[in-house]
Amino acid sequence: MDRLFADGAVNAADTGRGPPLILLHSLLSDRASFDAVVAPLARSFRVIVPELPGFGRSRAVGGGLAAVADRMAELVTDVAGPGGAVVLGNGYGGFVALQMAIRHPTVASRLILADAGAAFSDSGREAFRTMAAVSSAKGLAAVADVAMNRLFAPEFQKTHPALMDDRRAAFLRTDREVFRTACEALASLDLRRELSKVKVPVLVLVGEQDEATPPAMSHELAAGLRDVRLKIIPGCAHVPQLQAPALFLAAIADVLGLASAASG
Secondary structure: OOOEOHHHHOOEEOOOOEEEEEEOOOOOHHHHHHHHHHHHOOOOOOOEEEEOOOOOOOOOOOOHHHHHHHHHHHHHHHHHHHEEEEEEEEHHHHHHHHHHHHHOOEEEEEEEEEEEOEEOOHHHHHHHHHHHHHHHHHHHHHHHHHHHHHHHHHHHHHOOHHHHHHHHHHHHHHHHHHHOOOOOHHHHOOOOHHHHOOOOOOOEEEEOOOOOOHHHHHHHHHHHHOEEEEEEEOOOOOHHHHHHHHHHHHHHHHHHHHOOOHHH
């Protein structure tokens, strides 16, 4: 069931009962990237999967990544109140979750950051600047191949054509201006000096084949956090919850207190 949060600004799917668990999607995908893991998680949690600002029916927000993080903090507060919620972010959603925990230290009770980081390398920054410029000038179709290659390894793409068609269509539905501004924000982002402000336990996950946010970024992120665990998911790229849901659930099960989550 979809519901509106943050004074009607954020649309989110609301499934299950129990402690709140918020799932934030990546820039190159949409909330459907969590579809394969929502049902198992909803057996033990109230799972909230928002459309990030500017996606789907959620209103866009000005002010860069910080403003997006503030909007998500409103949603988490609506859902969880003063007790906070577990917040899991993938890719862009992970950067949003991290920024949120820095700016609003009491909102999240625990973080799971999948395929994210604190800052990109020079080559990573340039890739985002290029995607921003090309998509602005020529449309999202001009960067669709690049986007798909950042989501999945070439071998996986060849053996899952239907999934790739679905993910490409989802990417092409992204608002061009929202995409451009998000790319520019990620190109300039550097949260490394602020990681000490994160006060809650963090699980850092990364697919071993992730080229969008390579494992080195997760190692750097984990090194800057106080209470952290790092796990590498074998055989996966940027969206492990979509590529290998059972492996993803197994990776987060102990952190969530769900020893049998992977069996669902």
